[in-house]
Amino acid sequence: MIKRELPKDRPNDFSKIIPDVEKIINYVKTKGDEAIFELEEKFDKVKLTSLKLNNIEELASQVSEDLKKSIDIIYSQIYEFNNTIKPPNMIGGSFNGVEYGVLWRSIEKVGIYVPGGDKAYPSTLLMAGVPAIVAGVKEIYVSSPPNKINPVIAYISLKLNVKEVYTIGGAQAIAAMAYGTQTVKKVDKIVGPGNIYVQAAKYLVSSDVGIDGIEGPTELVIIADESANPNNIILDLRAQAEHGRLTFLVLLTTSDKLIEIVTRELDKDENTYFVLKVNSIDEAIDIANEVAPEHLSLQVENANEYLMKVKNAGAITLGSTPPALIDYSAGPNHILPTNSWAKIRGGVSVYDYLKMIMYASAKTPDKKVIEASKILAKYEGFNYHADSIGVRYE
Numbered sequence: 001m002i003k004r005e006l007p008k009d010r011p012n013d014f015s016k017i018i019p020d021v022e023k024i025i026n027y028v029k030t031k032g033d034e035a036i037f038e039l040e041e042k043f044d045k046v047k048l049t050s051l052k053l054n055n056i057e058e059l060a061s062q063v064s065e066d067l068k069k070s071i072d073i074i075y076s077q078i079y080e081f082n083n084t085i086k087p088p089n090m091i092g093g094s095f096n097g098v099e100y101g102v103l104w105r106s107i108e109k110v111g112i113y114v115p116g117g118d119k120a121y122p123s124t125l126l127m128a129g130v131p132a133i134v135a136g137v138k139e140i141y142v143s144s145p146p147n148k149i150n151p152v153i154a155y156i157s158l159k160l161n162v163k164e165v166y167t168i169g170g171a172q173a174i175a176a177m178a179y180g181t182q183t184v185k186k187v188d189k190i191v192g193p194g195n196i197y198v199q200a201a202k203y204l205v206s207s208d209v210g211i212d213g214i215e216g217p218t219e220l221v222i223i224a225d226e227s228a229n230p231n232n233i234i235l236d237l238r239a240q241a242e243h244g245r246l247t248f249l250v251l252l253t254t255s256d257k258l259i260e261i262v263t264r265e266l267d268k269d270e271n272t273y274f275v276l277k278v279n280s281i282d283e284a285i286d287i288a289n290e291v292a293p294e295h296l297s298l299q300v301e302n303a304n305e306y307l308m309k310v311k312n313a314g315a316i317t318l319g320s321t322p323p324a325l326i327d328y329s330a331g332p333n334h335i336l337p338t339n340s341w342a343k344i345r346g347g348v349s350v351y352d353y354l355k356m357i358m359y360a361s362a363k364t365p366d367k368k369v370i371e372a373s374k375i376l377a378k379y380e381g382f383n384y385h386a387d388s389i390g391v392r393y394e
């Protein structure tokens, strides 16, 4: 179906289900494994006997050579990208006689959620796991709905040296990794995309555990001019529509002809596509900056020029580059912020698994730095702060 105006609320908005998800989280928090067995039966329709995947090696051995080769290629591509952007420690900077620097240290225990309601997402395990390896994370745990755990997820888990794989989906998986249960390890940070229940759960547990932001049902905004290929645009929109009915799919274009072709083709689809005419590409960029979409595709002439005008987007593909290439093998991540979170953060990367520790050493700092500290500390009423500084540099 085609709509010609942007909606007030996005299809992937999860605010309405927060109370339901809160109940799931509290149940897991109080009853642990027992709650999870029950919730898995309710939501995934499986009677589990174990919450752990115990036959990883056997499952992994079923993966074809073709798939193994593809996984290896994609693994290297993501590894190289993250290794290139990995920040170095900075030791021994100084200003006004104060030495300082930063150390980047990896997070110790990470829980990766791999979605798997309608379809399995082994590619997401690569997207979340490889940057963790680049960062040096020692303990990686994985959770994914039981019905969609497959040999490729097992194979990638072995490649990532994952400690444990849990056969748990939805909000109950997030609660389990956030608080720990008899079976599930409590982690320091949860990373990974998922449906509205998964993201609402991440949002709710974020006061107790680190999260990587909100990465809910897929969003794609395409900006296109007369030079764009209508068939490519139809394919790109339908590609992201494959993620389900809650995807948010938008075309902003200056071309009436493009609107006509795309509308004729996509109006019959079950998903909703928002197709808007704009007066200029600059106007489209302004709208995209306000929407802050997960995927932004610039199918315009001089895409590089417009790239510089983008302020808010999870990831951008330029010209005829398909957004689906980022989903698989470009190197940049497909775990990307939705629901406007691209206004404050980007896609998952090595940075999500690192924390910056700053240090300072001041043997002979400039007098003015000491005086400034004492004056401000006293103004704040922190006299011992002022004294503890002053006494050392008299």
Ligand SMILES: NC(=O)c1ccc[n+]([C@@H]2O[C@H](COP(=O)([O-])OP(=O)(O)OC[C@H]3O[C@@H](n4cnc5c(N)ncnc54)[C@H](O)[C@@H]3O)[C@@H](O)[C@H]2O)c1
Pocket: 043, 044, 114, 115, 116, 117, 118, 119, 121, 124, 145, 168, 169, 170, 171, 193, 194, 195, 196, 197, 198, 214, 215, 216, 217, 218, 219, 243, 244, 246, 247, 294, 334, 335, 336, 337, 338
């Ligand atoms: N933004 C991103 O970076 C990104 C990346 C990949 C995928 N995605 C999105 O991830 C999503 C995957 O969704 P999915 O559903 O296939 O898998 P999922 O694993 O996210 O969700 C499945 C789980 O949802 C739970 N659930 C289902 N109905 C429920 C209900 N009524 N109440 C409580 N819990 C319920 C079940 O426990 C089930 O295990 C898609 O929307 C896709 O667009 C986003």
Ligand SMILES: N[C@H](CO)Cc1c[nH]c[nH+]1
Pocket: 121, 123, 124, 217, 218, 219, 240, 243, 294, 327, 334, 335, 336
């Ligand atoms: N488009 C999704 C992110 O919104 C990622 C994905 C995984 N597999 C295929 N696509």
Ligand SMILES: [Zn+2]
Pocket: 218, 239, 240, 243, 324, 327
């Ligand atoms: Zn996709």
